[in-house]
Amino acid sequence: MKILVTGGAGFIGSALIRHLIRETEHEVVNIDALTYAANPDALEKAADDHRYAFEHVNIRNGEALRRVLVKHQPDGIIHLAAESHVDRSIDGPDDFIQTNIVGTFNLLDAARAYYESLDSARRARFRFHHVSTDEVYGSLGDEGLFTEETPYAPNSPYSASKASSDHLVRAWQHTYNLPTVLSNCSNNYGPWQFPEKLIPLMILNALRGRPLPVYGDGQNVRDWLYVEDHARALHQVFEQGRIGERYNIGGRNEATNLDLVHTLCATLDELAPNPDLGAREQLITFVEDRKGHDRRYAIDATKMADELGWQPRETLETGLQRTVQWYLDNPGWAESIRDAGYDGQRLGLAGNAHAANTR
Numbered sequence: 001m002k003i004l005v006t007g008g009a010g011f012i013g014s015a016l017i018r019h020l021i022r023e024t025e026h027e028v029v030n031i032d033a034l035t036y037a038a039n040p041d042a043l044e045k046a047a048d049d050h051r052y053a054f055e056h057v058n059i060r061n062g063e064a065l066r067r068v069l070v071k072h073q074p075d076g077i078i079h080l081a082a083e084s085h086v087d088r089s090i091d092g093p094d095d096f097i098q099t100n101i102v103g104t105f106n107l108l109d110a111a112r113a114y115y116e117s118l119d120s121a122r123r124a125r126f127r128f129h130h131v132s133t134d135e136v137y138g139s140l141g142d143e144g145l146f147t148e149e150t151p152y153a154p155n156s157p158y159s160a161s162k163a164s165s166d167h168l169v170r171a172w173q174h175t176y177n178l179p180t181v182l183s184n185c186s187n188n189y190g191p192w193q194f195p196e197k198l199i200p201l202m203i204l205n206a207l208r209g210r211p212l213p214v215y216g217d218g219q220n221v222r223d224w225l226y227v228e229d230h231a232r233a234l235h236q237v238f239e240q241g242r243i244g245e246r247y248n249i250g251g252r253n254e255a256t257n258l259d260l261v262h263t264l265c266a267t268l269d270e271l272a273p274n275p276d277l278g279a280r281e282q283l284i285t286f287v288e289d290r291k292g293h294d295r296r297y298a299i300d301a302t303k304m305a306d307e308l309g310w311q312p313r314e315t316l317e318t319g320l321q322r323t324v325q326w327y328l329d330n331p332g333w334a335e336s337i338r339d340a341g342y343d344g345q346r347l348g349l350a351g352n353a354h355a356a357n358t359r
C-alpha cells in the first residue's frame with residue numbers, strides 16, 4: 001500500500017513516517033511545505049528508505065496537490081499538515097485560516113477528484129484520514145472527559161481553524177461519499193518537538209538555567225500522550241477505523257502545567273545534575289496568562305480501546321524520562337533551532353506577529 005502523508009516533516013508526522021517505514025511494508029509519500037516547524041532530520045533513517053518519497057508542496061496550492069496525487073497514485077491519505085501552535089494563532093491567525101482551513105479544502109477537493117478517477121477495487125480500499133485535536137471540544141471543568149459525542153466549542157484561532165477543517169471533512173464524506181476517518185488527539189510530547197511548545201521549552205530553558213515561564217496560575221490541565229503512542233494510534237485508525245467515524249485518542253495522563261514542570265525539573269536534576277544551578281524548580285516563574293487559555297482537556301479513549309484494541313504504552317512518567325533523555329542526547333538539534341532564529345521567545349501576546357514562517 002502507498003500512503004500519502006501531509007506534514008510528514010513535523011513533530012507527529014515524522015513519528016508516523018518513522019513508524020510506518022519501521023513497522024510496515026507500506027510506501028510513504030511525504031508532502032510538506034517545510035515551514036519553521038519542519039524537521040527533515042526527524043525522519044531519521046526512514047528518509048533513506050527506498051519506500052520513502054518527498055514532495056516539497058504547500059497544501060495551499062491545489063494544483064500542486066492534484067499533480068502529486070496523479071503522479072504517486074496513493075491508496076490513502078493521512079493529513080497532518082497544519083499550523084499547530086495556539087500562541088502563534090493568537091499573534092497571526094491568517095496563516096491558520098489559509099493552511100488549516102483553505103489547505104484542507106484544497107486537499108479534500110484534490111482527493112475527491114483523484115478518488116473518483118480510481119477503479120472500484122482501489123476505491124474500496126481508499127481512505128482519507130484527517131488528524132485533529134481535542135481542542136475543538138473547548139474547555140472542561142474539574143470533572144468529565146471529551147467523548148466523540150462532545151459538541152464542538154473551539155476557543156482559540158487554532159482550535160477554530162481545526163474545527164472548521166473537521167467540519168469540511170465530515171461534509172466531504174456526507175455529500176461526496178469520500179471515505180474519511182477523523183481522529184482527535186490530546187497534547188503530544190516526545191523527541192523532535194519544536195521548542196515553542198511547553199515540554200521542550202521547559203527542558204531546554206532548564207538545561208541552560210533560564211527562567212521557566214508558567215502561564216497564569218499553572219493550574220491548567222492537559223492530558224499528555226507520548227508521540228509514538230499517537231503514531232501507532234494513527235496507523236490503526238487509518239487501517240481499521242470505520243468510514244465516517246471519529247476516534248478520540250488520549251493517554252489518560254492528566255497533569256496541571258505546574259505539576260508537569262515540577263516533574264521535568266526533578267527528572268533533569270536526576271539525569272543532568274548541575275551543582276551551579278541547584279534545584280531547577282527555583283527557575284519557575286509565573287508569567288501573564290495566555291489569552292482565552294482553556295482550563296482543562298481530558299480525553300475518553302474508550303472507543304479506541306474497544307474498537308481498535310489500542311492502548312498507550314507509555315505512562316507520563318516513562319514518556320517524560322524518555323523525552324528528557326532524548327533532549328540530553330541531542331543538544332545539536334536545539335542549537336540549530338536557535339541558530340535559525342527561535343530562542344524561546346514568548347509568543348501569543350497578540351501584536352507580536354511572527355515573521356514569514358517558511359524557509
Ligand code: NAD
Pocket residue numbers: 006007008009010011012013031032033034035036037038039057058059060079080081082083084085099103131132133134162184185186187188189194
Ligand atoms: P508541527 O507544527 O510540528 O508540524 C506541522 C508540519 O506541517 C510541518 O512539517 C510543516 O512544515 C507542515 N506544514 C505546515 N503548513 C503547511 C502547508 N501549508 N503545506 C504543507 N505543509 C505544511 O505539528 P504537529 O505537532 O506535528 O501536529 C501535526 C498535526 O496533528 C496537526 O494537524 C495538529 O493540529 C495535530 N495535532 C497536534 C497535537 C500536538 O500536541 N502537537 C495534538 C493533536 C493534534
